[in-house]
Amino acid sequence: MLIKAVRTFEKDQTKGDITKISNIAKERKMSNPRVVDGTIGALYNDDGHFFAFKSIDNVIDKLQDIDKYPYAPINGGAIYQTQVLQWVFGPFLARVVAEKHLAVCATPGGTGALSIALYHYLDINETLLIPDLNWPVYEHLAKEFGINVSTYHLFRDDCFNIEGFIEAADAIVKKEGKLVTIINNPNHNPTGFSMTYEDLYQLGDYFKRLEEENIPVVFIYDVAYIDYWDYQNGRKGLNIVCDYGKNVLTLVTFSASKSFGIYGMRLGALIAINQEEKVIEDFRTWSTVACRTRWGTPNRIALSIFNQIVTNKEDRDEFMSELKKAQELLFNRSDFFIRKVKEYNIPIYPYQGGFFAIIKVQDSLHLYEYLKDLDIFGVPFDSGFRLALSSMSIKDIDKTLIAIRQYFEIYRM
Amino acid sequence: MLIKAVRTFEKDQTKGDITKISNIAKERKMSNPRVVDGTIGALYNDDGHFFAFKSIDNVIDKLQDIDKYPYAPINGGAIYQTQVLQWVFGPFLARVVAEKHLAVCATPGGTGALSIALYHYLDINETLLIPDLNWPVYEHLAKEFGINVSTYHLFRDDCFNIEGFIEAADAIVKKEGKLVTIINNPNHNPTGFSMTYEDLYQLGDYFKRLEEENIPVVFIYDVAYIDYWDYQNGRKGLNIVCDYGKNVLTLVTFSASKSFGIYGMRLGALIAINQEEKVIEDFRTWSTVACRTRWGTPNRIALSIFNQIVTNKEDRDEFMSELKKAQELLFNRSDFFIRKVKEYNIPIYPYQGGFFAIIKVQDSLHLYEYLKDLDIFGVPFDSGFRLALSSMSIKDIDKTLIAIRQYFEIYRM
Incomplete structure (x- = not known):
């Protein structure tokens, strides 16, 4: 025994x-x-x-009891969902919303978003593709859920190794008939590397080839460090990866940890983007259950801080000047x-x-x-x-x- | 596709x-x-x-930046671990610590604790035993992780139905060679029912019989509502379930939601108790990975609130008088x-x-x-x-x- x-x-x-x-x-x-x-x-x-951030402290001082202590909506609520999209996509949101279907789910940091995404799009013994230089939690996550990991050399002559990516991806696709991969960009952990737009377009070309072969792709785009590059450059990459074909479910994992300096408050989001409403509807259904059964609801005070900072002009201005610092x-x-x-x-x-x-x-x-x-x-x-x-x-x-x-x-x- | x-x-x-x-x-x-x-x-x-609770608001006002914003220790840290044990076990802690091995892991509410416990002690298609009247999240949890659910009638003549429990448990044990069950006590959701001490002793007698058959038991004791019965009565049940034999891993799931009115802050704990250090060591290893890969760290501000309330006499007194109200x-x-x-x-x-x-x-x-x-x-x-x-x-x-x-x-x- x-x-x-x-x-x-x-x-x-x-x-x-x-x-x-x-x-x-x-x-x-x-x-x-x-x-x-x-x-x-x-x-x-x-x-x-x-x-x-002093601006965050100031917001906490202003919050009412109900902004801090009661349970929050499981998926974060309408304000958070709308504002996270606005924050993450910025000037590109209108176009994405016009052309695609989207859903948002609040999570405890980027980790929570990655965790439910991997569990729900990879079965036991299926394979996750990540670069050899990676955030170790990706591998721990895979292990925790019985998922295999395949890696490719991230660099070839100090550039993104698209050939290596394709070779490793093809091997998985041949065996499993699908592809799930995480790209941490811009400002990749642990290198600080950011892919060029051309790199992202080339990924899209490869996924297009997979579309012709009827291969579904779950493309997880981890933007944890997006706010520590220049604003436009960080967002423009997102605009490209949202344009991948209808065989690609793009999942953006957002972390409020770095952008808002509230690491320990555990706030983030999993954002799903695809041309097909039924793919997004499936996402909404499973993600609600996944969140309910893992952590119950998101952290209400963190949601309230985020919502207040981004919707109140005065608080936002103060915060943005601190973020610049x-x-x-x-x-x-x-x-x-x-x-x-x-x-x-x-x-x-x-x-x-x-x-x-x-x-x-x-x-x-x-x-x-x-x-x-x-x-x-x-x-x-x-x-x-x-x-x-x-x-x-x-x-x-x-x-x-x-x-x-x-x-x-x-x-x- | x-x-x-x-x-x-x-x-x-x-x-x-x-x-x-x-x-x-x-x-x-x-x-x-x-x-x-x-x-x-x-x-x-x-x-x-x-x-x-005004006392919680007062504590938040006093917290320093580092008590609120940085990442927290994955398992909650030594102060939280010690103080949660003190809070949950009260006067019975010294005896339990003297006779058993224990480990504590901070989680987002009771839900987080239940979630990692079920995932790690039940494989796909194994069976969880719960009463027919139960908190629906137990069943959602099982479904999320591919776990079967078996139920027994909670009541027989308005008393705990020990015969029904044993009959259903025996059927699982016969098939799977192990037993994992959740008991929500005292003040069971959805009924408000509290088992008698005799009920808890009878469970122990049954588990003793399983020990003779070399059957391991994971006994999950969900005490989410422990602070809304009288203090001594709530804790005394815990004292009994910690005394179950060495074939029983008792897992206490604690929720700070109700006791501290911080539902939306998502704080709780999973507490493991057994006679064998190696069982507890196994728990420590998997639970660290489980937390790291699901939500990263606990919510730091919630940890700090709890730690301050229970360790600072003035704050504690103020809080306790509000809890009484x-x-x-x-x-x-x-x-x-x-x-x-x-x-x-x-x-x-x-x-x-x-x-x-x-x-x-x-x-x-x-x-x-x-x-x-x-x-x-x-x-x-x-x-x-x-x-x-x-x-x-x-x-x-x-x-x-x-x-x-x-x-x-x-x-x-």
Whole structure:
């Protein structure tokens, strides 16, 4: 007799275990404030304090009891659904609404959106396609739901590897007759890479070929870092992926964590876009049950904050000026970072924007240990070492890159 | 080619679809404040306003940025874990800790706790045992995860039907070699029934028999309404179910929704108790992955509110005096309700406490329609009609019971 969970897991490995490494860094920093913590996927000020939006605090002060404490509508309610679309699609919304059917479901962060999407569009032992450089939670998610993972090299000569994508996708399609893939864009985690519009069009061409073969595609477009590129560029990619053919169900996963600095409040959305109303109707039905049976309702206070910020001009203006400051804080760091890696001849993967950049290094665990001894923390990935520019001051970045330059001088073959 | 979710559902039925009925009631009430809404599983004042705790508002005012906005620890963190145990077990905690191994995982409400527990202890096509009168979300949950449901009549002569439980459990055990069951106690939803201590001991005797046959049991004890009975009585049942043998993994699902009036903030916990550390270690491993891949982290502001309320004497005292008021509000209503149903000779299932009571009626949809025409709303169940005393004033209850008496005078055979 053994009381054991039906689905268990090995103990976590160090590589890619961001939470574990982040906890080590945090503990070290408690006793020594000079520790550099480049592990945190949240925006921190240069003084090491969390970047909080005063405008959000002001909104909380104004909220009534019923905006905070009662249950919320399961899918987020009409205001949230409308306003999330407006926020995410911006100037392109009118066209998308005119040409497609859409549905929106509130979720706890981008994670909640990804979680229900994968569970509902992939059966056990079916395959999810993601790049080799990816947010480790994608793989944990797949494992949790008994889904296989197939990967392709994200880059070929530092450009999006469309050939690799197609080759891996074709193999899945041949076996399973369908394709489900996640693309995290713009400002991909862990690299900061943003695909070109041409890349996105080429994906569309490939999906068109699949349409001729009657192959359905669920294209999950994870825009968690959309607000840390320039506004127009971030949204324009969305406009392209909403134009994919009728065999493609585009699922946009939105996270309010980074855009609004409310990481711990767990707010996000899963947005479904397709030409066929019945595909969207199916989405509405299953997503309501999925949310009801996982977390009950979204977090009401987070919904109220979002709704108030985006619909009230005064609050919105105040928030937008703070968001601009947040973006500038990050842009200054990434400018400095890019300048220094060039100067120091440190190899990195292409970075366009977002919270993370990644050093090209094969033995990333070795670099991790080397830097750890110097009280500098980042996260080792399979073929790179990730630094969270979001949580590092320019001084931190400088210190870290000097150490990495030394590392390469010692160990580069 | 069809882009269809792997797991889809029929459109919801009226019977048991609480959300849908609740929305109808809410809409009606918008245009007519005299509408009686007996559908809401949340505490409302007699004036129809949501019962909010001022002490919670005061705590929110005092919280720092880092208590509200950053990501929280996946499992809730040490303070939350310790304090939830203290809150739930009260005077019995020391003994349980001394004799058993425990683990705690923060979840979005009781729903989140139930959701990951069922997914991880029942494989597809295995069977969950619940009573025929149950919270419909249990069945939705099972459906979502491909789990079968077996039911037993909750009552036999208005007492807990232990024979029915054992008969249904034996059938599952014979087929599947294990047993997973949920008991919602005290103050069961939808009846308000609380099992006697003798009932709980008898369950233990049955599980002991299963131990001799080497049958593992996962006993899910849902205490969502524990704080709306008297303190000692609510906790004493817990003390008994923690004493079940080593073949029983007791999983307590806690909800902060009702106890703290923070329904929409989605805070709860899944607590695992067993004699074997390795059973609890297995729980810790899978539950971390389950939470990480479903909602990322718990809601930080809700964690901070809970932690502050229970650890700060001043805040706790203020909160406890408000909780007492909340309890009295409900006790007064239920006293009145019980008195009137006796006076009017309206048959109900046994009610001891909690938010809901249920009228015994076979054709509950017929009663639902009858009352709806009188602008009175409750929820039809398979063999009863549920009234949320939590959301009804004494005047509402009076009006409703008079209408139900008339209904029975007209339609009782």
